[in-house]
Amino acid sequence: MPGLDATCREESTNKPKVLEHNILKPLIHTASIVPMNFLTKIGGARRHNESCLCVGLDPEPARLPEGVGVEEFCRAIIGATYDLVCAYKPNIAFFEALGPDGWRILKNIIEATPRNIPVILDAKRGDIGNTAKAYARSAFDELGADAVTVNPYMGYDSLEPFIEYKDKGIFVLCRTSNPGSADFQSLDCGGKPLYQVVADKVESWNKNGNLGLVVGATQPDELKTIRESHPTLPLLIPGVGSQGGSLELSVKNGITEEGLGIINVSRQVIYASSGLDYAAAARSAALKLRDEINRFLA
Numbered sequence: 481m482p483g484l485d486a487t488c489r490e491e492s493t494n495k496p497k498v499l500e501h502n503i504l505k506p507l508i509h510t511a512s513i514v515p516m517n518f519l520t521k522i523g524g525a526r527r528h529n530e531s532c533l534c535v536g537l538d539p540e541p542a543r544l545p546e547g548v549g550v551e552e553f554c555r556a557i558i559g560a561t562y563d564l565v566c567a568y569k570p571n572i573a574f575f576e577a578l579g580p581d582g583w584r585i586l587k588n589i590i591e592a593t594p595r596n597i598p599v600i601l602d603a604k605r606g607d608i609g610n611t612a613k614a615y616a617r618s619a620f621d622e623l624g625a626d627a628v629t630v631n632p633y634m635g636y637d638s639l640e641p642f643i644e645y646k647d648k649g650i651f652v653l654c655r656t657s658n659p660g661s662a663d664f665q666s667l668d669c670g671g672k673p674l675y676q677v678v679a680d681k682v683e684s685w686n687k688n689g690n691l692g693l694v695v696g697a698t699q700p701d702e703l704k705t706i707r708e709s710h711p712t713l714p715l716l717i718p719g720v721g722s723q724g725g726s727l728e729l730s731v732k733n734g735i736t737e738e739g740l741g742i743i744n745v746s747r748q749v750i751y752a753s754s755g756l757d758y759a760a761a762a763r764s765a766a767l768k769l770r771d772e773i774n775r776f777l778a
């Protein structure tokens with residue numbers, strides 16, 4: 481089943497066969513039998529697929545093969561990689577940018593993801609309490625995400641509505657991968673950089689055991705420091721591939737012996753080919769990354 485005959489073609493349309501299989505049918509749905517919290521779910525996916533790789537779903541219509549829509553594209557990527565990943569991370573921006581259809585497409589994609597593979601909604605939310613409550617309802621109740629990224633800038637009350645969803649994962653931006661991340665995150669706060677204060681706060685807020693940190697792969701030294709000071713917090717690590725972060729250092733500095741750490745790669749996987757073989761190419765890219773991660777962990 482993995483990847484199916486992802487390289488095969490429909491004779492009439494020349495589209496990868498894997499598309500049809502996965503568009504028409506929901507994939508495996510196992511978690512409906514036993515309710516699971518986020519950590520249990522991602523731990524199960526990690527062990528089952530022997531993978532700490534999260535594939536990011538950041539679909540840009542201009543980069544899709546001709547004639548392929550966003551929903552078809554994302555479903556095909558999922559269909560071709562779901563046995564190789566521990567999670568998917570759709571970034572809400574790319575769906576909002578589609579206009580009125582974007583929300584529906586995002587919801588459909590989350591629904592179509594195999595239930596044993598968690599979906600981390602990259603939304604970077606953070607607002608006053610009642611607005612944060614609405615954001616949390618939107619991510620978890622309406623869209624059905626398993627986890628969400630949040631921005632800590634507005635403080636605890638802006639995150640509390642998310643934290644109260646005990647079965648969901650909350651990844652707090654700590655040391656991000658972008659070039660300007662040092663502007664604020666490295667500011668000295670009484671002898672510690674701000675990102676370290678954020679990491680310490682998050683640890684102290686983790687009463688429900690559902691918090692983690694976002695730490696960019698482009699900051700390997702900071703990643704090491706944060707991992708050493710917070711060995712039990714899950715880290716979501718974006719920035720490998722297109723942003724130039726080192727996969728090896730991300731794994732060695734960010735993932736614990738128990739496998740606590742998620743390496744996200746988006747463009748390098750989903751745009752591995754610009755042709756109609758994109759799903760098969762994404763599978764090859766994900767397989768290579770998954771295996772490289774495992775070699776660095778060994």
Ligand SMILES: O=c1ccn([C@@H]2O[C@H](COP(=O)(O)O)[C@@H](O)[C@H]2O)c(=O)[nH]1
Pocket residue numbers: 536538571602655656657658694695696718719720721722723744745746747748
């Ligand atoms: O610090 C951060 C936080 C989030 N991201 C997001 O992750 C992906 C990375 O995409 P690539 O194509 O693998 O570079 C994207 O959705 C970002 O918004 C991040 O890169 N850094």
